[in-house]
Amino acid sequence: MSDLDALYRELILDHSKHPQHFGLAEEQADSGHSGTSHQRNPVCGDEITLRAFVDGETVTDVQWEGRGCSISQASASMLSDLVAEEGLSRAETVTLIEGFREALRSRGQLELDEDVYGDAAALSGVSKFSARVKCAMLAWVALEDAIAKA
């Protein structure tokens, strides 16, 4: 598989064309049960608005809207699938995000574990393309910020 094909795995292109959990429920003020974060990539103007829902210590759901390249859109879609399915605690979610960041910054040295990261493990190939790491991180940074506010 070429580096380009490793970057644009079929799974990534699928998610970018059919983004999961896309669309924010109508404008609502964040209460104690949700937090919203808006993030931009100033290089390309890509942006995402992500809302995390928290029940006590458990992150229960994620909704998002945004526009950008296939990597940033797929990453947001994969992340929301993962969070909605796993029912992780706040602390586990933060650990998940930190692990993702570490792998993405590893310049191809670390692979994401599919058992932990699900479809998002397909983003491991991004770490060889330093210019694209920000694209993949956008949604994860937004989630980090959103749960801190929730």
Place this chain on the structure above:
Amino acid sequence: MTSPTPTALPALDAAKLREDFPILHQQVNGHPLVYLDSGATSQRPLPVLDAERDFLEHANAAVHRGAHTLAAEATELFEDARATVAGFVGARPEQLVWTSGATMGLNLVAYSIGNASAGAGAPASAGLALRPGDEIVTTAIEHHANLLPWQELAARTGAVLRHIPAHDDGTLDMDAAADIIGERTRIVAFTHVSNVLGIVNPVADLVALAQRVGALTVMDACQSAPHLPLDLPALGVDLAVFSGHKMLGPYGVGGLYGRSDVLEAMPPFLTGGSMITTVTLERAEYLPPPQRFEAGTQPIGPAIGLAAAVRYLDAVGLDRIHAHEGMLAERMRAGLAEIPGVRLLGDAPGAERVGLWSFDVEGVHAHDAGQFLDARGIAVRVGHHCAAPLHARYGVTASVRASTALYNTLDDVDALLDAASGIRPYFGV
């Protein structure tokens, strides 16, 4: 302005010129490098690399101070470089201020006018002072470097910032310009050639509109200086800026051209060493231009490198470069227009252009398109190219830009066209 290329001139031999650019002879991702990002930064020929190295090996010293031999030699080389670069844009040496680049040049002008507005340099500078309600006019197609300094200046002085809109085809709406540039207009700032659209703007018409109301003209010449014959005094602009690294020269050096009476009236922006006549603990008197605007140690080696760059451009001939790049642009336009889903930005029929095109690939984000091209060894720019309002005007957040220089060949263009036709199939759209 630009005379048509005499048919007697032999065409530029880009394949031969490439021998002077070592960086171009390499493989990238298993393919020969196809460098189509000269709009962001150009590559440097050996004479430029040699000039800077030669200076550092034989004559390096601080200029305009010191009694020793190297200091005198460095000063001569530095001032000769000024004369050479000034001559390249049709100016006299004292009309050329060294800057670190075009962004610094534009900020220098904006901050100087801001200082004049606060009373600095009066009475000579009083004519430059802005008052609340005065208007600064720029365009909807500027690089952020020719927009943000004016936004900030307007905020500091209470002046109003207005914009000349662009047509769908990328040309400026000159009817609107005639309405917008009025009695309240004090500054008209515009780009000679947009770094996204590649169209040569109607400088003579913009200058005439500004002169009719006594407004100062400020021109961004970054994307014209290395691509077409440039005579700034003949164009009639009051001030103009360019960047060395976009015209085969080093990073960290650029030029600000000014009409002598305008520079004379401008108070300094940066203050410090090398720009004064007398200093007491309380106050200072400043040197005339250009030294008034050159506080601190200047980029001496880069300035000498830039002089070598403009000698290189002159030796090839700007008429020939303009014709060569125009030919590349035409081939690029024809090829890109045939690819399904590709939309060219600023496709004005018959417009005078430099050799660059920006385009949108329907259904594929610019970053993804650029990544695909990079895998074929093709270097293009993706994003908003520091012109976000322009992209908003044309309904996209980002685009792909392929920009040429004198060292690009038709093979480069054909490699781009071949690869670009594979973008949408690869991403399944």
